[in-house]
């Protein structure tokens with residue numbers, strides 16, 4: 343009997359032969375998995391093709407797996423998208439746990455995304471926001487609507503480009519569509535990853551799509567790296583990556599031994615591009631949507647901006663820590679519209695027994711963080727309401743310690759770009775609503791604003807957010 347008990351999987355739907363339960367997932371898997379969890383519980387097993395999968399749908403279950411047993415759940419599944427796009431797991435985000443991942447992670451946290459490096463690019467962010475503010479000002483004069491999704495996406499793309507390559511874009515270097523498409527193919531449940539016998543048929547056309555995207559990426563990034571090699575005066579994070587790459591490949595005694603080669607260089611750049619553009623854009627888009635949909639909250643935030651920043655000045659990064667209501671608005675947005683609804687998938691390293699359930703090694707672990715926010719046991723009966731004030735008397739932070747709110751994940755694999763992401767979102771949102779008032783077009787009332795989402799590695803709006811700006815400050 344002990345043997346039987348040790349082999350007991352968590353409860354879940356009965357799998358079909360060959361495909362398991364993959365057919366259930368549909369277009370919005372976070373919603374489907376949440377409904378299944380209401381039936382089977384917060385630790386649920388579901389077989390996707392050949393792949394044993396555990397879905398965690400409550401903060402307590404996430405604490406158990408990613409807190410208590412973080413070490414055992416710190417790997418990532420190997421999927422076709424990362425195989426092709428990351429040159430065979432040469433980056434960080436989709437690289438299995440081990441020494442290579444650890445040195446990539448160190449490279450990112452120490453050399454690229456440290457507080458000092460982020461502060462170095464402060465002036466650049468101010469300039470890029472200035473460009474967009476001027477552009478929106480022209481729309482005010484001409485009485486035009488602004489496609490906020492597109493505008494925010496372009497702004498974050500420009501900031502990312504400059505951060506990495508020290509200048510604004512080059513002809514043909516389209517980071518944004520790379521990030522969007524990357525998020526789609528990486529997030530998709532690609533049949534070939536789960537049912538290997540069907541992989542050669544490529545029934546959904548995913549493999550073809552992934553291969554063509556990776557070819558496009560490789561051409562683009564090769565040309566960018568070549569340009570940098572020809573013009574050493576260009577700054578940006580690329581200089582640090584290349585420095586380490588040259589050291590490693592030239593027997594220098596001071597080799598920082600990150601073990602990075604040309605492919606690794608390109609793979610880590612891809613992680614930075616997709617990570618920086620996709621999640622920050624999606625988050626900003628949802629914050630703005632929720633503010634426009636809830637005029638009371640918008641007014642209160644604008645009042646805070648008037649009080650802290652003053653009506654004769656632009657928002658500066660140093661203001662951000664003083665904007666406590668903005669902080670609550672962002673938390674509340676992450677709770678209801680997380681940029682990554684299932685976070686980024688994990689994979690177990692060894693067999694383990696948790697709560698009497700047997701979790702075999704190489705089990706795929708999905709954290710349905712989207713479901714946490716919709717759980718009245720966690721957030722009380724008003725969990726579906728957008729109410730930033732709930733954080734006044736609930737001391738919950740989003741940095742990975744409080745499992746109710748883990749939009750950036752947690753533990754060894756938690757997001758290394760969190761500080762940068764928060765600055766991007768906070769700065770853009772506050773500057774946009776400090777300078778302008780926003781109304782919906784065609785006399786649409788705020789309650790009518792459509793909030794439908796799309797699924798991918800990230801969860802953007804299904805339809806772009808468009809609104810009409812008017813000056814708030816200088817009139």
Ligand code: HEM
Nearest residue numbers: 435617618621622681685686750751752755756757759763
């Ligand atoms: C609002 C913005 C962002 C959100 C919501 C977000 C969210 C996440 C989440 C949920 C994970 C998975 C964590 C886990 O498995 O526990 C992650 C990982 C990651 N993020 Fe972010 N992210 C954001 C911004 C950024 C930025 C700006 C960058 C880089 C410039 C970045 C780079 C990465 C990388 C490389 C990983 C993989 C880490 C690893 O596997 O070791 N992210 N992010």
